[in-house]
Amino acid sequence: MADPAVEVWALDEVHFQQHGSRCRMWVPPEVRDPVSLHHPTRKQVGYFGAVRLSDGRFHYQREPDRFNAQTCWAFLRSLRRVCKNSKKRVIVISDNAKFHHALLHKSWREKMAPRFALDYLPPYSPELNPIERVWKLTRRACLHNRYFSQLSELIEDVEGQFNQWRRGNATLRRLCARI
Numbered sequence: 001m002a003d004p005a006v007e008v009w010a011l012d013e014v015h016f017q018q019h020g021s022r023c024r025m026w027v028p029p030e031v032r033d034p035v036s037l038h039h040p041t042r043k044q045v046g047y048f049g050a051v052r053l054s055d056g057r058f059h060y061q062r063e064p065d066r067f068n069a070q071t072c073w074a075f076l077r078s079l080r081r082v083c084k085n086s087k088k089r090v091i092v093i094s095d096n097a098k099f100h101h102a103l104l105h106k107s108w109r110e111k112m113a114p115r116f117a118l119d120y121l122p123p124y125s126p127e128l129n130p131i132e133r134v135w136k137l138t139r140r141a142c143l144h145n146r147y148f149s150q151l152s153e154l155i156e157d158v159e160g161q162f163n164q165w166r167r168g169n170a171t172l173r174r175l176c177a178r179i
Contacts, residue, residue, distance in 0.1 A: 004088075006088055006089050006090075006091055007052065007054065007083065007086050007089070007090045007091070008052070008053045008054070008090075008091050008092075008093065009050045009051065009052050009053065009079065009083070009090065009091070009092045009093065010051050010092075010093045010094075010129055010130040010131040010176065011048070011049070011050040011075075011079070011092050011093065011094045011100075011118075011131065012048075012049060012050075012095060012126075012129055012131045012132065012135070013046060013047065013048050013063070013067050013097070014046065014047055014049065014138075015044045015045070015046045016044060016045055016046075016047070016138075016139070016143060016154060016158055017042070017043070017044040018043040018044065018150075018151045019043075019147075019148070043151045044151075045062060045063075045064060045151060045154065045155055045158075046062070046063040046064070046065075046066070046067060047061065047062055047063060047158075047162075048060065048061045048063055048067070048071070048072070048075035049131060049134065049162075050079050050092065050131065051130065051131050051165075051172055051176055052168070053130060053173075053176050053177065054173070055168030055169075055173055056165065056168050056169045056170065056171065056172030056173035056174075056175070056176065057165075057166070057167060057168040057169075057172075058134070058162060058165035058166060058169075058172060059078070059079055059082050059166070060159075060162045061074070061075045061078055062155070062159070063075075067097070067099060068099050069098075069099040069102030069103075069104040069105065070104065071099075072097075072100060072105070073102070073105040076092075076105065076108075076109075076118075077108075079092065080112060083116060089114070089115055089116075089117070090115065090116045090117070091117055091118075091119050092116070092117070092118045092119065093119055093121060093129060093130070094118050094119070094121065094129075095120070095121050095125075095126065095129060096120055096121065096122075096123050100118065100120070101120075130175075130176035130177075131176070133175045133176060134165075134172060134175065137171075138158060138161055138162075141161060142154075142157045142158050142160075142161050143157075143158075
């Protein structure tokens with residue numbers, strides 16, 4: 001980040017579930033082991049996301065099905081379009097998910113490498129990826145202690161927060177600068 005000719009982004013993917021957020025509850029003192037059953041559903045929505053470390057600008061794309069090489073490549077191309085006007089070289093920090101290394105988009109990555117390159121973190125080191133903090137903040141701000149009767153309500157809240165972060169902002173800049 002010290003090189004003024006380089007723009008650094010952090011990329012990752014996340015799932016948010018309709019039910020399953022933490023909750024706080026009052027329990028009478030005589031009840032020793034309270035049991036709180038969650039609604040039996042697996043409804044969830046996934047997102048690809050990237051945050052620019054210099055100013056906290058956030059870019060995302062909803063992925064309703066599954067993450068794979070095709071959807072990853074689509075997100076990388078959309079991120080490249082966002083960065084296209086930058087006069088700097090763009091480095092994208094990424095984890096070692098298989099679809100980030102996919103043969104499907106290898107030739108495209110090699111072609112883009114002089115101006116737009118992926119830099120992979122060591123395996124099993126999510127704590128090194130600054131965008132993990134963004135996911136945690138999103139869960140805390142939008143999902144914890146909330147009940148969503150429909151998945152669309154969750155999507156509306158999460159994307160409302162994401163849209164506030166589309167332009168650079170101090171919150172994400174400070175959050176992601178702690179490396």
